[in-house]
Amino acid sequence: MEKKQLILPIFFTLVTIIFAIYITRNIPPTLDLTKFYHGVGLSDAILLNFMPFVFNLIAIPFGILFIGVYFLISKILKRNYDFKIIILEGEKIKGFPTFTRTLLPSFLSLSIGLVIMNYYWLFNVRIIGYDPNTTILFAALLTAPFCSILVIPIWLLHDCGIIEIKRFRKDFRLSPEVNSVGQFYKYILRGYAGITTPIFYYLTFAKIFTEADPLLQIVIFFFPIALIGYFMPLTIIYELLFNKIKNLTLRIIRLEKINLDEIFT
Numbered sequence: 460m461e462k463k464q465l466i467l468p469i470f471f472t473l474v475t476i477i478f479a480i481y482i483t484r485n486i487p488p489t490l491d492l493t494k495f496y497h498g499v500g501l502s503d504a505i506l507l508n509f510m511p512f513v514f515n516l517i518a519i520p521f522g523i524l525f526i527g528v529y530f531l532i533s534k535i536l537k538r539n540y541d542f543k544i545i546i547l548e549g550e551k552i553k554g555f556p557t558f559t560r561t562l563l564p565s566f567l568s569l570s571i572g573l574v575i576m577n578y579y580w581l582f583n584v585r586i587i588g589y590d591p592n593t594t595i596l597f598a599a600l601l602t603a604p605f606c607s608i609l610v611i612p613i614w615l616l617h618d619c620g621i622i623e624i625k626r627f628r629k630d631f632r633l634s635p636e637v638n639s640v641g642q643f644y645k646y647i648l649r650g651y652a653g654i655t656t657p658i659f660y661y662l663t664f665a666k667i668f669t670e671a672d673p674l675l676q677i678v679i680f681f682f683p684i685a686l687i688g689y690f691m692p693l694t695i696i697y698e699l700l701f702n703k704i705k706n707l708t709l710r711i712i713r714l715e716k717i718n719l720d721e722i723f724t
Contacts, residue, residue: 474685518611569683
């Protein structure tokens, strides 16, 4: 990993830590934030604001194992495809994957919070938050590790070169299709939790924002940005341990390895 790729992840992580400390210090000591954790005030705030960092890292081994589920689903849904491992010669990833990859799980966790708030009649919101609005914030934090487990296999399927090649018949006028297996799942999750998620988030809070107290206004405004920072350590650890994670992944999914030139021959 290049040093310049660490600039944005470290920056966003620090922003999130500062945000979490500020919120924790200003939470009323007698306020019971959520019944999900036992305690009030400071203890609730510490658990909600800082435990997602720990839970996201714990999610890494579960995400690696979950790649088997993704691959099995692909094998069932795409029976007319052959699955191979393409030999990737490059060691580096272009751009800032440690930053851009956090957007999908961040939007996904935020969208889950919005869904739970809008369908509060299906949930006991008192367990998740102390009102429907804080339910969005707390549900996003509590489901962050689950979202990590969902996206880690997508990174692995892409980075390990696991591809799907559609079988085709020469008597049909069809071009062969070659895609990363992870691309299929990326499109599904991105379709559910795309760029419209933060837009709906701010529209949801627009009515109460002007009437909210200053602390809640800060939380509402900066929460989507701070949420990104919760996933930054996950992507850094993933990049640092990628070679070991890749070897473990290839033990789980055993496929024929091919060169790029062999795909269309």
